[in-house]
Amino acid sequence: xxxxxxxxxxxxxxxxxxxxxxxxxxxxxxxxxxxxxxxxxxxxxxxxxxxxxxxxxxxxxxxxxxxxxxxxxxxxxxxxxxxxxxxxxxxxxxx
Amino acid sequence: xxxxxxxxxxxxxxxxxxxxxxxxxxxxxxxxxxxxxxxxxxxxxxxxxxxxxxxxxxxxxxxxxxxxxxxxxxxxxxxxxxxxxxxxxxxxxxxxxxxxxxxxxxxxxxxxxxxxxxxxxxxxxxxxxxxxxxxxxxxxxxxxxxxxxxxxxxxxxxxxxxxxxxxxxxxxxxxxxxxxxxxxxxxxxxxxxxxxxxxxxxxxxxxxxxxxxxxxxxxxxxxxxxxxxxxxxxxxxxxxxxxxxxxxxxxxxxxxxxxxxxxxxxxxxxxxxxxxxxxxxxxxxxxxxxxxxxxxxxxxxxxxxxxxxxxxxxxxxxxxxxxxxxxxxxxxxxxxxxxxxxxxxxxxxxxxxxxxxxxxxxxxxxxxxxxxxxxxxxxxxxxxxxxxxxxxxxxxxxxxxxxxxxxxxxxxxxxxxxxxxxxxxxxxxxxxxxxxxxxxxxxxxxxxxxxxxxxxxxxxxxxxxxxxxxxxxxxxxxxxxxxxxxxxxxxx
Numbered sequence: 001x002x003x004x005x006x007x008x009x010x011x012x013x014x015x016x017x018x019x020x021x022x023x024x025x026x027x028x029x030x031x032x033x034x035x036x037x038x039x040x041x042x043x044x045x046x047x048x049x050x051x052x053x054x055x056x057x058x059x060x061x062x063x064x065x066x067x068x069x070x071x072x073x074x075x076x077x078x079x080x081x082x083x084x085x086x087x088x089x090x091x092x093x094x095x
Numbered sequence: 096x097x098x099x100x101x102x103x104x105x106x107x108x109x110x111x112x113x114x115x116x117x118x119x120x121x122x123x124x125x126x127x128x129x130x131x132x133x134x135x136x137x138x139x140x141x142x143x144x145x146x147x148x149x150x151x152x153x154x155x156x157x158x159x160x161x162x163x164x165x166x167x168x169x170x171x172x173x174x175x176x177x178x179x180x181x182x183x184x185x186x187x188x189x190x191x192x193x194x195x196x197x198x199x200x201x202x203x204x205x206x207x208x209x210x211x212x213x214x215x216x217x218x219x220x221x222x223x224x225x226x227x228x229x230x231x232x233x234x235x236x237x238x239x240x241x242x243x244x245x246x247x248x249x250x251x252x253x254x255x256x257x258x259x260x261x262x263x264x265x266x267x268x269x270x271x272x273x274x275x276x277x278x279x280x281x282x283x284x285x286x287x288x289x290x291x292x293x294x295x296x297x298x299x300x301x302x303x304x305x306x307x308x309x310x311x312x313x314x315x316x317x318x319x320x321x322x323x324x325x326x327x328x329x330x331x332x333x334x335x336x337x338x339x340x341x342x343x344x345x346x347x348x349x350x351x352x353x354x355x356x357x358x359x360x361x362x363x364x365x366x367x368x369x370x371x372x373x374x375x376x377x378x379x380x381x382x383x384x385x386x387x388x389x390x391x392x393x394x395x396x397x398x399x400x401x402x403x404x405x406x407x408x409x410x411x412x413x414x415x416x417x418x419x420x421x422x423x424x425x426x427x428x429x430x431x432x433x434x435x436x437x438x439x440x441x442x443x444x445x446x447x448x449x450x451x452x453x454x455x456x457x458x459x460x461x462x463x464x465x466x467x468x469x470x471x472x473x474x475x476x477x478x479x480x481x482x483x484x485x486x487x488x489x490x491x492x493x494x495x496x497x498x499x500x501x502x503x504x505x506x507x508x509x510x511x512x513x514x515x516x517x518x519x520x521x522x523x524x525x526x527x528x529x530x531x532x533x534x535x536x537x538x539x540x541x542x543x544x545x546x547x548x549x550x551x552x553x554x555x556x557x558x559x560x561x562x563x564x565x566x567x568x569x570x571x572x573x574x575x576x577x578x579x580x581x582x583x584x585x586x587x
Contacts, residue, residue, distance in 0.1 A: 008452075011455050011459070012452065014459060015439075015452055016414075016417070016432070016435040016436050016439055017436060017451060017452065018437050019440065019448070027449070027452070030449060030510055031449060031453055033510070033511050034402060034449070034510060034511060034514075035453070035456075037399060037511050038403055038466065038470075039399070040395075040396065041396060041399045041400060041403075041469050041473055042465070044393075044396065044473065044476070046472035046473065049476060050475065051468050051475065052471050052472070052475035052478060053301065053471060054301055054331075055301070055478070055527020055528075055551075056288070056527060061334075072194070075194055076194050078194075079421045080419075080421060081419070081421075088419050090419055090428075090434060091428050091434055
């Protein structure tokens with residue numbers, strides 16, 4: 001299926017990606033080509049097949065609820081773009 | 096000296112023919128000469144390497160050396176390395192100094208391996224040619240006009256050009272095996288969960304697996320001994336007793352049953368590649384293996400299913416790159432949404448953005464069943480094919496890639512053509528199986544690999560067959576004939 005410019009804008013918004021207006025139609029065309037290749041799947045009858053999420057159908061392993069890590073906040077925040085008093089700074093959200 | 100295998104270097108080190116410091120310096124010198132043309136390394140950690148080399152020499156003189164002590168290694172830049180830039184081929188992480196070591200890095204350091212630097216790769220491991228890297232493409236040491244394969248192209252080129260003794264890689268859809276084939280080296284993708292993914296930047300978490308890129312199957316076994324094994328920090332890492340992957344290397348191949356998938360040996364496969372594979376089959380037959388035709392009828396669906404599952408998982412995994420805690424942040428964001436959208440729009444390259452968008456689309460309301468659930472059902476059909484085949488055979492032999500290394504720029508403009516490069520490798524990831532590529536021949540001056548695939552946890556058997564093949568052939572010992580640069584080589 002071919003994606004419209006609107007479709008591209010909607011997906012880009014869901015993915016929080018800025019796509020330049022000038023690029024939108026080329027991006028849409030390329031993604032449409034990929035979806036066309038993917039659509040080969042639709043010719044296969046899978047009504048009796050159960051979906052497989054993990055190679056060994058494993059379940060999540062649990063561990064005791066104990067503190068195992070030491071607090072290294074300052075070290076981890078050394079590489080942050082902007083911090084203050086141990087907090088990450090972002091543009092104001094609530095006026 | 097620099098072209099020696101890990102096993103040979105370990106002997107040279109223990110017999111004091113060379114010290115770890117001398118060996119490390121020799122590799123660093125060669126990197127200094129050849130890397131500007133190859134672009135295999137994006138970061139060279141010379142000081143750290145020499146410090147580790149001194150520790151290794153002390154360990155060797157105390158008689159406490161293991162098989163990897165003093166062996167120089169290159170790490171794919173997808174593995175976090177404490178206090179060293181870890182950029183994952185992306186502008187998004189151009190300033191990311193990792194605050195911790197990946198499990199794989201940690202274990203290799205404990206084994207005494209010496210980190211020479213970090214290798215170039217396709218951005219976030221998304222690519223089959225290394226051309227999506229923000230750091231520019233890697234050149235194939237066999238022909239600088241050609242790609243080394245991807246996404247572990249820097250690691251493969253570094254091993255092939257003797258810029259390290261061994262390297263780490265990761266394989267989500269063929270990213271260890273295809274570059275190994277294109278560069279004429281040995282690469283192993285272990286069973287899903289064999290090796291901890293902790294500290295390995297995630298692409299598609301149900302498919303990603305780390306593994307060795309080496310000059311021989313024996314070296315791959317030695318590396319597996321260091322990196323495999325349970326790790327509580329990766330909840331998908333298999334909890335199994337330690338295994339010695341070198342233990343079965345010398346078993347005779349008498350009675351080993353190998354399957355040849357009828358779907359891989361068709362008129363679509365280059366006849367020269369077919370005849371190289373047939374020569375390998377005859378060699379293995381002469382060593383006692385038996386062959387029979389098998390069928391993997393749903394293999395043709397592996398690329399479509401993969402290009403739903405991998406982008407879906409990637410769209411979720413890469414949501415962490417938001418310009419808030421680390422990595423690229425856009426200048427002067429107007430508000431929080433602008434911060435997210437511009438940081439991500441500027442930080443990610445075109446291929447990564449495409450895959451995030453395909454994944455976002457496949458997971459969005461109204462399309463989830465038609466794409467994501469459908470792909471998961473196809474995934475089971477593909478795994479069932481392998482289960483059926485392994486009732487009759489011990490492992491499967493086929494091509495790693497449809498052809499030898501292609502030219503830079505030849506396929507990068509058409510994503511779907513590039514995706515089909517991985518037609519023989521992707522099904523192995525979807526089924527979670529171990530697979531390896533080893534050199535099987537030379538075609539028009541370029542190496543080409545063959546792929547061995549086994550049931551889950553059969554790495555020792557794969558390594559056994561590969562090692563026996565390498566004891567009786569010399570394809571794995573071939574090195575690029577043409578020098579990459581004109582500067583004269585100084586022997587180490």
